[in-house]
Amino acid sequence: MRKNIVDILRKIFPFLFTVALWRLSVPWLNPAGILAIIPIYYCSFIRPVPYFTPFAILFCFLLDYKFDSLLTLTVWYCFYYAIMNIQSFIDLTHTNKNGVYGFMVFFGLLVFFMTVVHFGWLNLLSGAAMFLITSIMYIPTTILIKATQDD
Amino acid sequence: MNPKKSSSRLHTVIKSAVVAAILPFIVIYIIVARPNYNFTNGLAHFFMPIADGIGDFITWPLRVGGKIFRNIHDISVLQQENEQLRAQLTDALAKNTNCDVAILENQKLANELDVKRNTNFETVVADVIFDNSALNHETFMINRGYNDGIEPGMVVISFENTIIGTIIDSGADFSRVRALADSNTKIAVRIAGSEVYGFMTGNGVSAPTIDFLSDPKFQLSRGVKIVTSNISGILPPDIFVGTMMNESEIDVTNANKISRVMVLKYNTDQGKYK
Numbered sequence: 001m002r003k004n005i006v007d008i009l010r011k012i013f014p015f016l017f018t019v020a021l022w023r024l025s026v027p028w029l030n031p032a033g034i035l036a037i038i039p040i041y042y043c044s045f046i047r048p049v050p051y052f053t054p055f056a057i058l059f060c061f062l063l064d065y066k067f068d069s070l071l072t073l074t075v076w077y078c079f080y081y082a083i084m085n086i087q088s089f090i091d092l093t094h095t096n097k098n099g100v101y102g103f104m105v106f107f108g109l110l111v112f113f114m115t116v117v118h119f120g121w122l123n124l125l126s127g128a129a130m131f132l133i134t135s136i137m138y139i140p141t142t143i144l145i146k147a148t149q150d151d
Numbered sequence: 152m153n154p155k156k157s158s159s160r161l162h163t164v165i166k167s168a169v170v171a172a173i174l175p176f177i178v179i180y181i182i183v184a185r186p187n188y189n190f191t192n193g194l195a196h197f198f199m200p201i202a203d204g205i206g207d208f209i210t211w212p213l214r215v216g217g218k219i220f221r222n223i224h225d226i227s228v229l230q231q232e233n234e235q236l237r238a239q240l241t242d243a244l245a246k247n248t249n250c251d252v253a254i255l256e257n258q259k260l261a262n263e264l265d266v267k268r269n270t271n272f273e274t275v276v277a278d279v280i281f282d283n284s285a286l287n288h289e290t291f292m293i294n295r296g297y298n299d300g301i302e303p304g305m306v307v308i309s310f311e312n313t314i315i316g317t318i319i320d321s322g323a324d325f326s327r328v329r330a331l332a333d334s335n336t337k338i339a340v341r342i343a344g345s346e347v348y349g350f351m352t353g354n355g356v357s358a359p360t361i362d363f364l365s366d367p368k369f370q371l372s373r374g375v376k377i378v379t380s381n382i383s384g385i386l387p388p389d390i391f392v393g394t395m396m397n398e399s400e401i402d403v404t405n406a407n408k409i410s411r412v413m414v415l416k417y418n419t420d421q422g423k424y425k
Binding site: 026 | 163164168170171173181191194202203205206207209210213281283285286287288290292319329333357407
């Protein structure tokens, strides 16, 4: 019984963790719950979790809604997902450091695009801060997910 | 070739093809559905409360912890603030008498000039539940929606009667508000005490700016007060917007400084303000 509950919790942890990060939005540290992009990326591309893709698309959409960024994140996620899975040249599941470099490319391009749409020095600074915080938080977050998944 | 491996590969390719197939639909939707995007807003109205409810359930210990920490901090600064407030109260009481005289004078003059004002609006009080300020966007959520009669376009003000933003989308029990600093904000304003009109534009993260003045010779300077104008027929007139910080930037009330707001309901049947 106890083992079953632990198993269920382990399976649903990436989903709940994504919801929690999305919900705990704080300006500057976690604007519009953007830290939820870490489990979304990690559980979609680095350590794929079953049935996570539709959930990830839904949360990209909800992040877009809170960001008021009109499906930018959703489109970018779908595009990246399609590119990464159709070809077999780049295999993100076997990258070093939990795929932090791949994440930085994924998220960096997204932030760059969202920043240049309304270019301004303060926007650039805010985008850089968001990129920096998310990249710093990536490794601890993914270690936590890994630990709960018994890897 | 291992059949299990090739079937797994095929499964991955099919999944990614399905995800890729979503892209053209999204692009066509963005082109066709502008500017209201009712479908995506409708989806958000359905999924937001569910995700929010689950999020509330999972994160309550963290949020309660945060609240306790904030309360302890608040109490520690309360005493000092109390002393300052007492001093300010004494000062304000002295000024109050002058204000009463000025209001009576104003009423008398308005009656003499037959100036009619529509300042009575039905209001809905709401709590700020999310501050979504990020990059060039300054939006926030309030816990009242169309069940309380809130519609897109309605004006959100603070308890100090200062405009905070406008409703851009309303779900059943929540609404999204575009704050004044948002890069998509463009509202008609007037220089208080004059007949000079202009447009205030948000720029994302800093103070909004004012331009396109109806009188190009008018020199804006620090301290000039700005109020809303109904020149575009969208906003009710004479709501305080902010004070000029320099010749172009306006110091407005940001959403991160408030926890409760009031929504001004439309006072006509056509979904507009008089």
